[in-house]
Amino acid sequence: MTSAASFVERAAVVLGACLLTTSALAAYSTPVRDVENPARTPVADSGTTTVDPGFVGVFGTPIAEVPENTRLVVEYVSVSCTTNAGNPVVVTSLGIVEAVASGTITRNFQIPIQYQGTGAFGAVYVGALATRLYADRGLSGVGVISAVQRANGTGTTSCTFSVSGHTVNI
Structure with a gap:
């Protein structure tokens, strides 16, 4: 009986060691990361839009260029405006160029803005x-x-206006 009990003990220890090793490997697998992909290039660009006296709006100020054979993926947009007191900014938006069969069209996307207070420039x-x-x-x-x-x-x-994101090859 001693040898049967000893065999069962040894089998339990070996089985436990195998299970522990398997679960440890599963819990600590090698992390995978996206290494530099030459098809993706980071982009950060900005531009200033000025509305002169006598006008209530301006449309079409260039903010970001897109290199040939690429598409720009905009992931973050910010805008900061200064104006005269009593003349609130009511709409800020980005026009995104889209290629279509007949050329290009521009689609507008609103950027929500909030009044922050009065600064040195208004x-x-x-x-x-x-x-x-x-x-x-x-x-x-x-x-x-x-x-x-x-x-x-x-x-x-x-x-x-400031935009950031990346380009992808097309």
Whole structure:
């Protein structure tokens, strides 16, 4: 009986060791990471849109260019505006160029903004948006443009747009 009990003990120890090793390997597998992919290039770009006295809005200021044979994937957008007190910024948006069979079209995407208070250069409005927008190469290589509207045409309004993301080969 001693040898049978000893055999069962040894079998239990060997089985336990095998199970422990298997579960330990499963719990500590080698992490996988995306190494630098030459088809993806990081992009960060910005531009300023100015609405002059006498106008209530401006559309079409270039913000980001798209290299040939690529598509820009915009993942984050921010905007910061200063304007005269009493002349609120009511709309900020990005125009994203899309290639179609007959050429290109522009689709507009609103960026929510909020009044922050009065700074050294006037009333301050800011907005930010985590997103995923796809821009193609448009006229002169531009793929992202901006638009700003304000309540009235007094004074000057200046909005700086920043975009970040990456390009992918097409």
